[in-house]
Amino acid sequence: MLLVLPWFIAIYxxxxxxxxxxxxxxxxxxxxxxxxxxxxxxxGLYVLLFFATFFPASMLAGLxxxxxxxxxREPAARFLLAWLVPSWIVFEAVVTKLPHYVLPLxxxxxxxxxxxxxxxxxxxxxxxxxxVMWWFLVPIIVSIVAVTGAVIVEHDLALLAxxxxxxxxxxxLLAWQLYDEDGAERAFVRATAAAVLMxxxxxxxxxxxxxxAFPSVALAQVLHDADCQHPVAASVGYExxxxxxxxxxxxxxTSAAGAADFLMEGDCHFAFVDARQxxxxxxxxxxxxxxxxxxxxxxxxxxxxxxxxxxxxxxSVGGS
Numbered sequence: 001m002l003l004v005l006p007w008f009i010a011i012y013x014x015x016x017x018x019x020x021x022x023x024x025x026x027x028x029x030x031x032x033x034x035x036x037x038x039x040x041x042x043x044g045l046y047v048l049l050f051f052a053t054f055f056p057a058s059m060l061a062g063l064x065x066x067x068x069x070x071x072x073r074e075p076a077a078r079f080l081l082a083w084l085v086p087s088w089i090v091f092e093a094v095v096t097k098l099p100h101y102v103l104p105l106x107x108x109x110x111x112x113x114x115x116x117x118x119x120x121x122x123x124x125x126x127x128x129x130x131x132v133m134w135w136f137l138v139p140i141i142v143s144i145v146a147v148t149g150a151v152i153v154e155h156d157l158a159l160l161a162x163x164x165x166x167x168x169x170x171x172x173l174l175a176w177q178l179y180d181e182d183g184a185e186r187a188f189v190r191a192t193a194a195a196v197l198m199x200x201x202x203x204x205x206x207x208x209x210x211x212x213a214f215p216s217v218a219l220a221q222v223l224h225d226a227d228c229q230h231p232v233a234a235s236v237g238y239e240x241x242x243x244x245x246x247x248x249x250x251x252x253x254t255s256a257a258g259a260a261d262f263l264m265e266g267d268c269h270f271a272f273v274d275a276r277q278x279x280x281x282x283x284x285x286x287x288x289x290x291x292x293x294x295x296x297x298x299x300x301x302x303x304x305x306x307x308x309x310x311x312x313x314x315x316s317v318g319g320s
Contacts, residue, residue, distance in 0.1 A: 041097040046088065049099050051134075054106060056175075056191035057113060059132050060184065064116035066123045077112070084108040117184050129179070135191040136176040139168035142198055146206045153210050153301065164201030168194040215300030215311060219272050220246035222295060222313055228268035234259045236281065237274025238311055240304050256280035263316040264290050272298075275310040291317040 051058045071077045084105050091102050116122050123129070143165035150158040175190035211217070215238065223231040234252040235243060236259045244251050252262060259271040260281055273281045275297075285292060295313030302309040 041095075043092040045097050046092055046099075046102050050102075053099055053103075054109070055138060056135055056188065056195050057110065059134055059191070060113050060117065060122065060188065061109060062128050062131055063122040063184070064113045066125075067116040067119070067121040068112050070121075076115075080108045080112050084112075117188075122184055132179050132187065132191075133176050135187070135194065136169070136172040139165065139172040139194050139198055143169065143201070146202055150206055150209060153212055156209055158206055158209060161201040161205035164197045164205070168197035168201070171197065212299060213301045213303060214242070215298055215302070215309065216240055216242040216246050218298045218300065219243060219311065219313075222298075223247055223270060226268065226270070226315075231268045231270055233270040233272060234262040235272045235311075237277050238272060238302060238309060240302060243272075257284040259314075260284035260288060260290050263292055263314060264288055265316075267316055269316040270295070271314040272311045273314065275312060278312050281314070293317055 050061075054061070068077060068081075072081060087105055088102065091097070091105075094101075146161065146165070147158055150156050150161075171190045171194035175187045175194065178190070179187040207213075219233070219235075220243070223233060232250045233247050234254050236254060236256050239253045252258070254262065256273060256277040257280065259273055261284070263269045263271055263285070271281070271292075284290075293315045295315055298311045298313065300309055300311070301307070
């Protein structure tokens with residue numbers, strides 16, 4: 001055992017050093033110094049996102065804040081604040097920002113709010129209490145935006161979602177109007193019901209109807225319908241991560257020339273080429289003598305960069 005122990009220590013030391021250099025030194029510190037994957041944002045973004053991503057409980061955060069500050073020296077509160085505050089400051093300071101980075105901090109906020117609610121020490125300052133009005137306003141705004149999006153993208157009124165949105169608005173109205181009379185607990189239950197109804201309307205009705213917003217589904221269907229075994233694909237100008245999940249982990253993100261070379265590798269290869277790079281693909285294909293079949297053109301919306309996109313589908317021919 002004593003002879004083996006130094007060997008294990010040496011291995012773990014080496015692995016730990018590589019982890020610190022690679023993961024921390026190159027990846028994390030790079031995110032601190034500059035934005036990666038076009039996800040840079042100034043400090044304060046997470047505070048703004050908190051009110052949307054933690055809704056409807058986020059409306060109680062301001063009401064609980066004075067009570068939390070009053071008990072900040074108590075052991076339980078100190079533990080939760082030590083969990084929350086330093087990490088939040090670090091995340092705000094990091095240039096690269098994504099909404100899910102701060103999710104591990106939300107349980108601490110939830111416990112602090114729950115403690116204030118249970119102890120009935122939520123603030124009664126008028127300007128803070130007025131914040132619960134958002135339990136009513138958010139369902140209205142979200143409903144209008146969701147239906148408008150369905151009309152713009154799919155030219156559909158999404159009537160099936162309207163009852164869910166109407167129920168959400170009613171629940172939000174009751175949560176706001178009866179907050180003082182029934183207390184925070186019952187009001188929050190109504191606000192939660194409003195959030196659930198909104199989720200049904202958006203994710204069960206609106207989102208599935210927005211087919212152009214998800215070109216990855218149509219592209220994956222091209223592979224599924226292919227008259228060959230084990231189809232693989234390369235994508236040019238469209239790097240939405242959902243394409244990898246739907247089309248397979250063998251999917252490549254490459255250039256127009258790279259897509260032509262990819263088709264040259266063999267049969268049952270597909271290339272999804274952004275229309276703006278189609279000419280470059282054709283020139284490269286001609287230069288290397290590539291034979292290919294043209295497939296359908298798929299019009300959609302690239303949600304990663306927020307603009308419409310047209311993708312041409314090309315298939316290799318007989319191991320050319």
